[in-house]
Amino acid sequence: MKSFVGTNTEASGTEDRYPSRVGDKPVIIERRDPTVYSEWSEDSPLTREQSAFYETNGYLFLESFFTDEEIAEWREELRRLQEHYRTRDAKEVIREPGGGEVRSIFAVHDRNDVFRQAARHPRLLNIVRYLLGGDVYVHQSRINYKPGFAGKEFYWHSDFETWHVEDGMPAMRALSCSIALEDNYPFNGPLMVIPGSHRKFVSCVGRTPENHFRSSLRKQEYGVPDPGSLTALVRESGIETPIGRKGSIVLFDCNIMHGSNSNITPYPRSNVFIVYNSVANKLQAPYSGQAPRPTYIAAR
């Protein structure tokens, strides 16, 4: 497995190749980093087609990646945590807007034995190391509950936009793995991605107030892409909803534009969400010039 030495500039320190929340007008900037950081070979943990699909589309769906036993264990832990936090507060716990239901629990890879093991799953890590070209660490992890009846939407966003501006992630050399803990349907608010959008960076308008992160995890207000840019991206390549049975995973590039609709069905859509970042892409000071977010949201 060989990294493309020299093609990324993650060590550039303060140079901001992806400025956002600095202007009055949205701008679309071409990606200046690779998407797949290794050269494919027979020994790679993905097929040539899978690797090419990820490079072109910015995501890869793998049906039944985890076994029913693994999922059963994680679901049990998920329910235990939900019960635990029903009546207790913790800074890692985010609740649904306008309600007390648990929406997300952060840093589960760090504070929970079960999900620490999940994040280190060897078969998964192999693929992640291949895509990111070498050693990785967990930048962020969380459980998203997306409960039935009341799961609200996540509006369109590029994770990288936030991680860059608010956390100081220099380059696009990170990816997310979303593990479905429930069967996903077209109608229970599945992840929607705009294929190929990872190759464009939508620079958003507006500035970020200090310490807005707690409310932003409930409802986004900053770093929101404008309707014109979204329409342009969708016109180019449409929308995909990679869905499948529980145990399926979606790997997606840190800069792919994604979101999800609300979920009024009785089917919850819980998932575990683990973000891996290359060790060569460690966080700098946030490009917003503001204080960094807490480490349970962005590991340093």
Added chain:
Amino acid sequence: MKSFVGTNTEASGTEDRYPSRVGDKPVIIERRDPTVYSEWSEDSPLTREQSAFYETNGYLFLESFFTDEEIAEWREELRRLQEHYRTRDAKEVIREPGGGEVRSIFAVHDRNDVFRQAARHPRLLNIVRYLLGGDVYVHQSRINYKPGFAGKEFYWHSDFETWHVEDGMPAMRALSCSIALEDNYPFNGPLMVIPGSHRKFVSCVGRTPENHFRSSLRKQEYGVPDPGSLTALVRESGIETPIGRKGSIVLFDCNIMHGSNSNITPYPRSNVFIVYNSVANKLQAPYSGQAPRPTYIAAR
């Protein structure tokens, strides 16, 4: 075409066979009316299979029912009305919660030449008369804009529950026709139905305040089915999303449980929505004992 004389009790006046918003606990009541009010014959405007499907499932999807020319005309009129009401207010115009975007315009069959013709479309009326067993009139009509990016969800509901309690509709002898003016996708907030749920009436808890209808058309707060009943209905028969190209229609029984998720995609999901009621099922005084809603919402 023969009606089932005597099987429905729509002339019963004040007898309330479907009480709702009267108790503290939700109750599921078996349907006491037919679903298809005519006997099928070779001359019927639906095939035997279509008629049986509607009877069993409470809805029927007909792909490309209207021509591209018809849809083009209606879309143009829809845009003209949207433009017209962008800066003007009217009681028939309902806006999105938390925003000024037009959500719905009511009574378009009555006040607009283009949609008056649409509501009287002979091929459509033939089917409606067959299903409802005789002459019909338009109980309610509206355009739903469901705009891109910001279309909010419509939570689960039975239309009949509202029409019965708030408008005094005695029997389940009405149906809706939803005409897709845009291509529908799984991800732009399509109509979701619970097949077969038209055979159960979910009696809702709570009471209705006076004159709540304006806010209820933006966001429901009364006549909302409880999670337990919804879960039971979905467990029995799942959820269907009848979707297709623009020009497709969905006919659905007044008592089928339906709703839709939000729409954050750039694709709007505009539709025309026409409710037909049997002339033998004319409105009485509302079963809530309150004042009737205005005639642009419920024709008398």
